[in-house]
Every structure is written in structure tokens, then in C-alpha cells.
Amino acid sequence: TPEEVLEEVKKANLRGRGGAGFPTGIKWETTRSASEKKKYVIVNADEGDPGAYMDRSLLEGNPHLVLEGLIIGAYAIGAEKGFVFVRQEYPLALENINLAVKKARDYGLLGNNLLGTGFNFDVRIRRSAGAFVTGESSALVSAIEGSAGEPRPKHVNTAVNGIWGKPSSLNNVETWANVPVIMDKGAGWYTSVGDKNNAGTKIFSLVGSVNNTGLIEVPLGMPLRTIIYDIGGGIKEGRRFKAVQTGGPSGGCIPEQYLDIPVDFDHLSEIGSMMGSGGMIVMDEKSCMVDVARYFMKFLKEESCGKCSSCREGIRMMHHILEGITRGRGSENDLELLEELAWVTRKASLCALGRTASNPVISTLRYFRDEYEAHIREKRCPAGVCKALIRYTIDPTKCSGCGRCQRLCAENAIEGEKNSPMFIDAERCIRCGVCMDACRFNAVVIE
Numbered sequence: 333t334p335e336e337v338l339e340e341v342k343k344a345n346l347r348g349r350g351g352a353g354f355p356t357g358i359k360w361e362t363t364r365s366a367s368e369k370k371k372y373v374i375v376n377a378d379e380g381d382p383g384a385y386m387d388r389s390l391l392e393g394n395p396h397l398v399l400e401g402l403i404i405g406a407y408a409i410g411a412e413k414g415f416v417f418v419r420q421e422y423p424l425a426l427e428n429i430n431l432a433v434k435k436a437r438d439y440g441l442l443g444n445n446l447l448g449t450g451f452n453f454d455v456r457i458r459r460s461a462g463a464f465v466t467g468e469s470s471a472l473v474s475a476i477e478g479s480a481g482e483p484r485p486k487h488v489n490t491a492v493n494g495i496w497g498k499p500s501s502l503n504n505v506e507t508w509a510n511v512p513v514i515m516d517k518g519a520g521w522y523t524s525v526g527d528k529n530n531a532g533t534k535i536f537s538l539v540g541s542v543n544n545t546g547l548i549e550v551p552l553g554m555p556l557r558t559i560i561y562d563i564g565g566g567i568k569e570g571r572r573f574k575a576v577q578t579g580g581p582s583g584g585c586i587p588e589q590y591l592d593i594p595v596d597f598d599h600l601s602e603i604g605s606m607m608g609s610g611g612m613i614v615m616d617e618k619s620c621m622v623d624v625a626r627y628f629m630k631f632l633k634e635e636s637c638g639k640c641s642s643c644r645e646g647i648r649m650m651h652h653i654l655e656g657i658t659r660g661r662g663s664e665n666d667l668e669l670l671e672e673l674a675w676v677t678r679k680a681s682l683c684a685l686g687r688t689a690s691n692p693v694i695s696t697l698r699y700f701r702d703e704y705e706a707h708i709r710e711k712r713c714p715a716g717v718c719k720a721l722i723r724y725t726i727d728p729t730k731c732s733g734c735g736r737c738q739r740l741c742a743e744n745a746i747e748g749e750k751n752s753p754m755f756i757d758a759e760r761c762i763r764c765g766v767c768m769d770a771c772r773f774n775a776v777v778i779e
Contacts, residue, residue, distance in 0.1 A: 350503065353530075363409050366492050373402055373414040373500070377418040378417050381580030397509045398429070426459065470484040533550060568616065578600055604695045646686070650677070658713075660707075660720045716778040735754070736770050737770050
């Protein structure tokens with residue numbers, strides 16, 4: 333019965349894989365018990381995190397599993413219509429989910445009187461324009477309705493007041509894909525994987541400075557160190573680990589001291605990061621954490637819908653300050669101002685994008701403050717990334733005078749005679765690093 337399905341999902345303690353980690357069974361129960369007769373179920377496949385492609389992979393590789401989970405959820409909730417909201421940039425995923433829907437209709441798994449049960453349910457596919465903000469639930473609902481994909485004031489939960497004001501249960505692709513497994517194996521089996529408050533597995537997109545990159549599926553609660561060193565194969569070229577950023581562009585940067593924490597919703601939140609949809613970017617000693625924060629603020633500035641001033645102006649101002657610091661224009665007051673802006677943006681923003689946008693700033697200030705201070709006080713980038721704060725020179729004791737760097741320099745910034753030590757004209761040098769990569773004697777150094 334629908335009640336038994338709902339109870340099994342609740343017992344499995346399935347938490348939403350889209351980032352918030354809200355218990356799926358409770359969300360379904362809220363929608364089911366809403367007074368409105370008409371209800372909807374929604375698949376959020378609007379995956380907007382840079383470098384993350386978990387949803388795309390599931391929809392391309394096994395769209396039937398996602399669709400099966402949606403049908404089970406609709407049966408439990410009492411919904412007769414569902415929507416799959418997919419990024420326009422995923423042509424194969426769109427093709428495969430459309431094919432899966434067609435086949436389900438052909439076999440009587442969608443439409444009227446499914447398998448003679450008297451249950452009616454059908455699915456429509458909606459294409460996303462690709463804005464990052466439409467991953468937020470109320471913005472996604474607005475987009476499905478045909479309005480601008482902007483967040484709404486969330487006085488009432490989407491589970492109660494969703495599409496066209498009707499109760500709507502919204503989960504991401506991976507959450508729906510877990511449902512058939514729970515119904516097949518049972519809640520007891522499902523909770524045996526992972527830990528007490530974080531049952532099951534999670535798919536992560538492991539990228540960055542690790543030897544093995546790609547999609548991984550691991551039990552929730554596995555330590556970061558195991559993921560990065562055992563599965564990821566360790567840091568590229570034997571470099572030193574510096575940080576891992578989890579949770580997409582709004583996630584926090586986690587330093588080496590927390591490598592042994594379990595990767596789950598609760599522990600990541602405690603140290604200033606989050607699970608997000610599953611993005612995991614590993615950084616080594618050549619990453620500048622100030623520049624990392626600047627990059628994510630730039631991304632979020634461009635993706636903010638601009639509806640609320642705290643998010644729109646807060647992110648813009650944080651990006652402006654970080655841009656100045658990386659260009660050598662930082663001042664002592666910048667750190668205090670950054671912290672103030674970050675907390676105001678978090679507290680006053682309308683939706684989850686604005687409320688989590690300052691995580692990269694807060695976490696890098698918390699764990700890598702020394703790098704900010706080096707940029708501001710010493711006008712120096714310890715990682716050698718910020719071009720305005722570095723200078724390339726040639727060590728005459730190591731230079732063989734082979735002229736390789738001179739030949740490759742597009743700006744003709746390297747001078748000297750063959751078989752004699754070369755030197756770099758700082759005025760003409762654009763700090764591209766080609767000379768350093770070309771030198772076989774490690775004679776080119778950064779000051």
C-alpha cells in the first residue's frame with residue numbers, strides 16, 4: 333500500500349542527495365498529508381555545479397532506475413503527474429530519459445490504471461535553461477510553471493505549496509534512484525550501509541589534483557583521507573595536499589587537519605562545508621586559497637538571479653574585495669569587511685544560493701588566513717598563482733644558457749646570449765609560466 337511504501341522509505345532514513353540532506357520520507361509524508369487533492373512529484377536534474385556530472389551520468393546510464401523511483405514516490409504520495417527538469421546542456425540524458433518515459437508508457441508503467449492497480453500517473457520532461465539558481469526548489473518550480481527561474485520567499489514549503497500552488501515533492505536524481513533499491517532490498521539492508529544518521533551510499537565527482545579522477549560511489553561516513561588517497565590515488569606528482577572543496581561553488585574548503593572526518597551531511601556542516609550534490613575538488617600546494625575564493629565568488633556573482641540585494645550586492649562586493657587582494661591592492665580592513673559581508677549575505681538572503689554563497693570566503697578565512705595576510709601585508713602569493721604578486725627570475729647558477737625558454741617566450745621577455753645565463757625583463761613578462769615549464773634545469777624561479 334502507499335502507506336507501507338512511505339513507512340519503508342522513512343525506516344531507511346533516506347536523506348536527500350541534492351545537498352540539504354532532508355529526510356525524504358518526511359518530505360513525502362508532508363506532501364501526502366496536504367489537504368489539496370492534486371499533487372506533483374519532481375526530479376531535479378538541473379545540475380549546475382562546475383565539474384559535477386553525477387545526475388547526468390545516472391540519466392544517461394540508467395534513466396529507468398530514476399523513473400522507477402519517481403513512480404514509486406508518486407504512488408506513495410498520491411500524485412498523478414510528475415516532471416523531470418533536465419539541463420539543456422545534457423542532450424544524451426534528455427534523449428535517454430525521453431526514451432525511458434516512452435518505453436514505460438508502452439509497457440503500461442505510465443498512464444492510466446498502471447498494471448491494473450487503478451493508479452494513474454504520467455510524466456512530462458522540462459528543459460532547463462541552465463541557470464545555476466534554478467537548482468533551488470522554488471526557482472525550479474517557477475521555471476516549470478513557465479515563469480522566470482527566480483526563488484520565492486519560502487514562508488511555505490514546496491512540499492505543501494509547489495507547482496501552481498499544489499503540494500509537490502521535489503528530489504534530485506540520485507535521491508529518486510535510491511528508492512527502488514530500498515523497496516527491493518528493504519530498509520534494514522539499506523541502513524546497514526553508511527552510518528546511523530547517514531544511510532546508504534553517495535556519488536561524488538572527484539576532480540582536481542588527484543591521480544584518479546571521475547565519479548565514485550562510496551558509503552556515507554567514509555573518511556576524506558580514504559577517498560582522496562585510496563580511491564583517488566593520492567595527490568598528483570607527489571605534491572602536498574592543501575585542501576578539498578566539497579559541495580560545489582557554495583561549499584567550504586577543508587584543510588589537511590580534517591582529512592580523517594567522515595564524509596556525511598552532519599560532519600561536513602560542522603566544519604563549515606556541506607555535502608551539496610557531490611562535487612569534490614582536491615587542491616595541492618600550487619593552489620592559492622584566496623584565488624579559489626575569488627573564482628567561486630565570480631561564478632556565484634554571475635549566477636545570482638539578483639532578486640534580493642543581500643545576495644546580489646553581497647557577492648558582488650566580496651568578489652570585488654577578493655579581486656583587489658589578488659591584484660596587490662588589499663588592505664588590512666579588507667579581512668574584517670569580508671567577514672562582515674559574508675555573514676550578512678548568509679543571514680539575509682532569500683534562497684539557499686545566497687545563504688551558502690559565502691562558504692568559500694568564510695572557510696578560507698578560517699583555515700587559510702595566513703595566505704590572505706601574505707597577500708595583503710607582504711604583497712606576496714605563497715602559491716605563486718596571483719600574477720600581480722609574483723615575479724619570474726632566472727637563477728644564473730642553474731641556467732645552462734640553452735636558450736629554450738627564450739625561444740618559447742611569446743613576449744620576447746627573456747634576454748641573453750646562447751651558452752650564457754639568461755635573464756627576464758620584468759616589464760615585458762606577462763607571468764604566463766611557459767619559461768618555467770620549459771626549463772629542464774629548474775633555473776626559472778618565482779619570487
